[in-house]
Amino acid sequence: MKPLNSVISACPPSGIRRFFDIAAQRADVISLGVGEPDFVTPWRVREAGIFALEHGATTYTSNAGLPRLRELICAELAERYQVDYAPDGNCVITAGVSEGLDLTLRVLLEPGEEVIVPEPCYVAYQPCVSFAGGVPVPVPTSAEDGFRLRLDVIEAAVTERTKAILIGSPANPTGAVQTREDLAALVALAERHDLYLISDEIYDRLTYTGAHTCLPSLPGAMERTVLLGGFSKAHAMTGWRVGYLCAPRPIADLALRMHQYTMLCAPHVSQLAAVEALQAGGSDVDEMVADYDRRRRVFVKGLRGIGLECPEPGGAFYAFPSIRSSGLDSETFAERLLHAHGVAVVPGNVFGAPGEGHIRCSYATALPLLEEALERMARFLGECR
Ligand code: PLP
Numbered sequence: 001m002k003p004l005n006s007v008i009s010a011c012p013p014s015g016i017r018r019f020f021d022i023a024a025q026r027a028d029v030i031s032l033g034v035g036e037p038d039f040v041t042p043w044r045v046r047e048a049g050i051f052a053l054e055h056g057a058t059t060y061t062s063n064a065g066l067p068r069l070r071e072l073i074c075a076e077l078a079e080r081y082q083v084d085y086a087p088d089g090n091c092v093i094t095a096g097v098s099e100g101l102d103l104t105l106r107v108l109l110e111p112g113e114e115v116i117v118p119e120p121c122y123v124a125y126q127p128c129v130s131f132a133g134g135v136p137v138p139v140p141t142s143a144e145d146g147f148r149l150r151l152d153v154i155e156a157a158v159t160e161r162t163k164a165i166l167i168g169s170p171a172n173p174t175g176a177v178q179t180r181e182d183l184a185a186l187v188a189l190a191e192r193h194d195l196y197l198i199s200d201e202i203y204d205r206l207t208y209t210g211a212h213t214c215l216p217s218l219p220g221a222m223e224r225t226v227l228l229g230g231f232s233k234a235h236a237m238t239g240w241r242v243g244y245l246c247a248p249r250p251i252a253d254l255a256l257r258m259h260q261y262t263m264l265c266a267p268h269v270s271q272l273a274a275v276e277a278l279q280a281g282g283s284d285v286d287e288m289v290a291d292y293d294r295r296r297r298v299f300v301k302g303l304r305g306i307g308l309e310c311p312e313p314g315g316a317f318y319a320f321p322s323i324r325s326s327g328l329d330s331e332t333f334a335e336r337l338l339h340a341h342g343v344a345v346v347p348g349n350v351f352g353a354p355g356e357g358h359i360r361c362s363y364a365t366a367l368p369l370l371e372e373a374l375e376r377m378a379r380f381l382g383e384c385r
Helices: 015-024 043-054 067-081 096-108 125-131 151-156 180-193 249-262 268-280 282-305 330-341 367-384
Strands: 091-094 114-119 135-140 162-168 196-200 225-230 243-246 359-362
Touching: 015 330, 043 268, 067 091, 067 225, 067 243, 067 268, 091 096, 091 249, 096 125, 096 196, 096 225, 096 243, 096 249, 114 125, 125 135, 125 162, 135 151, 151 180, 162 180, 180 196, 243 249, 282 367, 330 359, 330 367
Parallel strands: 114 135, 114 162, 162 196, 196 225
Antiparallel strands: 091 243, 225 243
16 A cells, blocks of 8 residues: 555654553542543533524524624634734634644744744644644753743744744643733744734633733734634533634634535534524633632642642643652653553643653542542652652
8 A cells, every 4th residue: 555644654643642541440540630620511502503503503603603703702812802803804713722723823824834833732732733745843941040931942943944842831731821022022033023823822811920911912913913712621612612713804714714625614503602602601711710720720739749840830730740749751750650540631741852851740530539649649759868
């Protein structure tokens, strides 16, 4: 047989799923491994989905997505962040940020063009750049300064082939939230080198220590930024597969053209559920965020208490402690912790080289389980030392 696609063949499977699969086979495992809310979608949103099905919302929608949903998204972005996107022209409803990211990269990139990606980062960023024919150029951030963007390192990585910079804030896996000042400096850098910015803001509602900065709200950013957002995290809707892409018209038009041929539309029922989430689900989000924050405080304090240094995670629902004091590398740490004590975490190296020496723990897990996980980790660390 002729060989299959070389770019996809060269891409290793996600390091997260491997640990998740092992964890799923054992009943006694506490999983801090998967990046999804432990809440089921709020009832009013599920009910809207059921109602939609009962009323026969089983067809395609317009390619760009339901007009009402686009209106609500653009209105919420305007109210929350003072960004001005037209529902008809700047906004495409996608099957999650995952599809939005894929469309964005394929619309922006010519073969061989480079995308700068600060690491540690979400596992899909670099594969998606490669799948779109681009070349990911990882640049480091570090725990010492709370995983701030390093503008000098980013600028040093710019070449004549650089097309875009891809960031996520609040970030998976570190929980880091970039400051307004650093993001403004990033925009200035992008202007200096005429680069696009791709901003994955799927965790925008999940911030605990300060306000979220929406990248396109910064002066000069709108015209060169693609904003990706969604419902998976804040509204606990991972399985519904609905998100959005907001961008200047030429980009949004081409993203819609691709989406038209490759996806047609995001799921109709999910779009109607998302309408309900935006119309009536604000208090649900506030309650879940308050709960994550309680867990975050207990868990981060607990990690520090058992001797693991942990940069303050200001957003998302991940802690990214250093495990260097164990003397183990992150893969060995995660494997032994899982096998000997039944706690699943993700080794930091799967998020890029600067993640080595760390583990990612999702605290979107019930508080008693987090407390039990901390006790098991303390026992494991005792054995290591
Ligand atoms: N972006 C980040 C940073 C994520 O952590 C995830 C999921 O873990 C996604 C995107 C995928 O989002 P969606 O469910 O909207 O495709």
